[in-house]
Amino acid sequence: MPDLLTRLAARFGLVAVISGRPVAFLADVLKSPPGVHLIGLYGLETLAPDGAVLMDESAARWIDEVADVGWLAAASPPGVYVEPKGLTVTLHWRHAPEAQAWVEAFAARQVEERGLRMTTARMSVELGPPMDIDKGTVVRSMLAGMGRGITAVAVLGDDLGDLPAFAAVAEFAAAAAAAAAAAAAAAAAPATAPATAPETGITGVRVAVVDGESPPEVAAQADMVVHGAEGAAALLEQLMEAAGSGQRGRGRGGGRAGGRSGR
Secondary structure (H helix, E strand, C coil): CHHHHHHHHHHCCEEEEEECCCHHHHHHHHCCCCCEEEEEHHHCEEECCCCCEEECHHHHCCHHHHHHHHHHHCCCCCCCEEEECCCCEEEECCCCHHHHHHHHHHHHHHHHHHCCEEEEECCEEEEECCCCCCHHHHHHHHHHHHCCCCCEEEEEECCHHHHHHHHHHHHHHHHHHHHHHHHHHHHCCCCCCCCCCCCCCCEEEEEEEECCCCCHHHHHCCCEEEEHHHHHHHHHHHHHHHHCCCCCCCCCCCCEEEEEEEC
16 A cells, blocks of 8 residues: 555655544555655644654643543443553454443543543544544645646545545535536626636546445445455546546646545
């Protein structure tokens, strides 16, 4: 996968991995592929070009609170895995499905008593700073930073936390379509109107990466479905082949953007 991501980054305007995992974990597993943006904890952490982990300043003050919750969660029923991530802590009940009610009740108490934010994922809940940051806000920010010239955006996701990214891509494509229609109408107006070059629409593709545990909402909100990591890799290889082997242009926007959201 690191090699594939590197090749994608060399061909497209922007390639990013946006995950619920800590960004240090992503850097270790993916070997910090050149040109690929690594964003962890749903946008709370970013890997800088020099390898430093950049933490959202507003979230940093919640570290001790989250650590305290992780300590309390150590009293979870047998089989519940408590995963501390620094700015967030996740409780998994995959190996103890009978403990789901306990985990959800525990998380709800932390939300009510401490003001933390709860995120639901596959057989788990995550508690973290009460900030309006998720994979959708990250995608919106990245697309806005690319400026004009984007022709296509694709996002791959496999869990409930990826749905905000799906929504961001759908909204971006819809806004581009509306702008293109408005520009076309202006171009067709009488000659007295200022000349406006019609904008082209943007293709937005949401890809669900599914397996036997996938929440049905992910596939329901996707434009296409692939099966497992193998299916995702095969699709990205096909994308590379379709795009050709030439290097991407250096013009504004870079042409296309792609994101791989993951747990």
